[in-house]
Amino acid sequence: MKWARAVAVVVAVILLAATASAQGLPKAKNGEEVGLSSERLKRITAGFQKDVDKGDVPGAVIMVLRKGKVAYYEAIGFQDRENKIPMARNTIFRIASMSKPFTSLAIMMLAEEGKIQLAYPASRYLPEFKDLKVGIEKKDEATGKVELVLEPAAREMTVQDLLRHTSGLTYGVFGKSLVKDRYNAVGAYDFNNTNAEFVKKLSQVPLQYQPGTTWEYSMSTDVLGRIVEVVSGVELDAFIAERIVKPLKLSDTGFWVEGEGRQVRMAMAQINPATGKRPPMDDVTKRPKWISAGGGMVSTAPDYARFCQMLLNGGTLDGVRLVSRKTIELMASNHLPPGVKYGPLVPLQFAGMTPMVEDGGGFGLGFLVRMETGRSPLPGSVGDYGWAGVHGTYFWIDPKEKLVGVMMMYAPALRMHYRYLTRHFVYQAFSDK
Numbered sequence: 024m025k026w027a028r029a030v031a032v033v034v035a036v037i038l039l040a041a042t043a044s045a046q047g048l049p050k051a052k053n054g055e056e057v058g059l060s061s062e063r064l065k066r067i068t069a070g071f072q073k074d075v076d077k078g079d080v081p082g083a084v085i086m087v088l089r090k091g092k093v094a095y096y097e098a099i100g101f102q103d104r105e106n107k108i109p110m111a112r113n114t115i116f117r118i119a120s121m122s123k124p125f126t127s128l129a130i131m132m133l134a135e136e137g138k139i140q141l142a143y144p145a146s147r148y149l150p151e152f153k154d155l156k157v158g159i160e161k162k163d164e165a166t167g168k169v170e171l172v173l174e175p176a177a178r179e180m181t182v183q184d185l186l187r188h189t190s191g192l193t194y195g196v197f198g199k200s201l202v203k204d205r206y207n208a209v210g211a212y213d214f215n216n217t218n219a220e221f222v223k224k225l226s227q228v229p230l231q232y233q234p235g236t237t238w239e240y241s242m243s244t245d246v247l248g249r250i251v252e253v254v255s256g257v258e259l260d261a262f263i264a265e266r267i268v269k270p271l272k273l274s275d276t277g278f279w280v281e282g283e284g285r286q287v288r289m290a291m292a293q294i295n296p297a298t299g300k301r302p303p304m305d306d307v308t309k310r311p312k313w314i315s316a317g318g319g320m321v322s323t324a325p326d327y328a329r330f331c332q333m334l335l336n337g338g339t340l341d342g343v344r345l346v347s348r349k350t351i352e353l354m355a356s357n358h359l360p361p362g363v364k365y366g367p368l369v370p371l372q373f374a375g376m377t378p379m380v381e382d383g384g385g386f387g388l389g390f391l392v393r394m395e396t397g398r399s400p401l402p403g404s405v406g407d408y409g410w411a412g413v414h415g416t417y418f419w420i421d422p423k424e425k426l427v428g429v430m431m432m433y434a435p436a437l438r439m440h441y442r443y444l445t446r447h448f449v450y451q452a453f454s455d456k
Contacts, residue, residue, distance in 0.1 A: 046325035047272065047341065048332065050093045057089035058455030064095045067448045071441075075100035080415075080441070081293040082110035083432035084324040087449055088332060090425045095452075096324075103291040113323050115275050116290045116431045117307060119412030121327070122320035123244045124334075125263055127186055127389025129251045131350050132266060134182075138254050141186065141388075144179035148250045151226035152180070157191065158202040158229035171201040173229055180234040182250065185243040186388040187358040191230030192241040198367050202231045211242065214305075214313045218249040218259060221313065232366065238359055238386060239366030248316020259314045270343045271333060273326040278319050279307045289321075292414075292433045302435055304414075318412070324431045327418060331427040335420050355408045355422070357385030357392050401443060402450035417442040424453075 054061040067085055074080050082100020086093065098110040133139045139148070146153040156173040163170060180190040195206025205228040206212070211221065225246065231239065248259045255262050260278045268276050280286050292302045305311075307321050322330075333340040334355075337348030385394045390408035393399065407426075409419030415432040430445045 046274070046323075046329050048088065048093050048325070048328060049091065050096075051089075054094045054452065055454065057092050057094050059087070059089060059094050059452045060454040063452035063454070066451070067095060067445070068097050068099060070444065070448060071099045078293075080432060080434040080437060081291070083415075083430060083441070084110060084112060084114055084116075085431075085445065086324045086328045086427070086429045087452075088328060088427040091332065091336075093328075101293075102288070104293040105291075110290075111288065113275065113288060113325065114290050114431070115280055115285065115288045115321050115323055116416055116433065117305060117412070117414050118320050118322050118327070118416045118431075119318045119414050121322070121410055121412040121416050121418060122316065122318050124389045124410060125267060125320060125330070126244050126247050126251065126259070126316040127354065128267060128346065129259075129262055130182065130186065130247050131346055131354060131388065133251065133254050135346055135350060139182060139250065141183040142181055144181055145185060145190070145246065145250065146179055148182075148253050149222055149226075149246070151223055152246075155179070155191075155226065156229045157233055158200075158205070158231065160201055169201070171205075171229070176230065177233050178235065180230075182247075183358065183388070184234050185247050185250075187386050188238055188241055188243050189235050189359070189363065190241065190243045190246070191232040191234040191237070192225070192243050192246065193231040193239055193366065194241055200231065202229055205229065214311065214315075216313050218245070218252055218314060218316070222246060222249045232364075235360060235363075237364045237366050242317060244317035244389075245315060248314065251316070259316055260310070267330075267345065270345060271329050271340060273322070273329060276320065276322040276326045276330075278314055278321070279310050280321055281309075290431070290433045292435070322431075324429050327416075327431070328427055328429045331418055331420050331429060335422060335425065335427055354388040355390060355392060355406070355420075356387055357394055358387055359385050401446045403446065411438070411442060413438065415441060417445065419446070 051057045054064050071083050075082055081104045084098045087095035098112045100110050102108045102110045102114045134141060155176055157176050159172045159174050160169050161172045184190040193203060195203045196212050209224040209227055211224050251259050251262055280289055286308055292304060294301055334351055338344055338346040338351050385392045390410055392408045393403055393405055396405055404421050404423040406423055407419055407421040411417040413435055415434040415438040417430045419428050428449050
């Protein structure tokens, strides 16, 4: 009976969503008004619907904005295939690593207030990180055994290092190394940690790399979340809610989904025919103990589109300014030093992005940034930037074309394919000169 009541609520929500606006974003009369072909935009719907019908994916919500107006906004397929609940435009998704730009913005807001300096060592705000050692794997020629040798760091990691993933940190749950083994031994990725407990555990293990020398997708953003808490004096979820979510009027964005009326709008993974089970999903129906700055948030396509439009506008939306235009320019610029090395790309592939060494990209303060016109197999412009989440969510911002693309879906195993597909579908619809 509980499910029957929930389904009834969902139906009511979907009826409302059918006529809902795109969270206050102005809507173009048609694609042509903003230089996109209405006929070619239909390829997005047809392409995704074909794969929904084949059972490859449950569904998706896709938004395309150009020149500040919504040119395409469709919900395709199912929010919950097994319970025959259609996808709604305001379906709520676990956005995983698309949480990172929110945390990066929070850091930059505090930097604008003079409370954080990007050039300062992280230990200035987190004393536990003072004098961290670097773990070097060395083979004993006599025994053949590989051991972890600790060496002093040539310099401390800075806040900038954390923002651009050159901190020397890693993810213990992806890939294999003796340092990663230490991460797992102390429980650095334990969801029962608070942010304070997480940082304390992380301070007990060595760095994977010398700070500033190597780009590796890592738990750096989660460390930034703790810095936000220490500097601001409030917990991360409260800071983001009051300083970002509320001013931007993001009605369904946060770290958990509260209330039956909202919980029934959550996207569900479809059952894997091979196992007869759904892929594992984090429980986001109540406030988590670990407010994960790097991957713990939920949102909707229209909410995230508002966030992106604010970035594209240079830090402002609907008369509300969060940061300055110059701060956004700094965030969306390449910050990787010349000669930087790249760590194993398993974590980067986990995030669903092509390796930067192959696509002519760099990394800013929270985003992948395109640095060249060629090399990438994906259409776009120099200076476009974005990021993604492991469950299948993706966004990018193309300042040259005044374009925002947001794709929300739950298809972890196929996430890279649909991110590529979405970009091609969007750029093929350009019709202006």
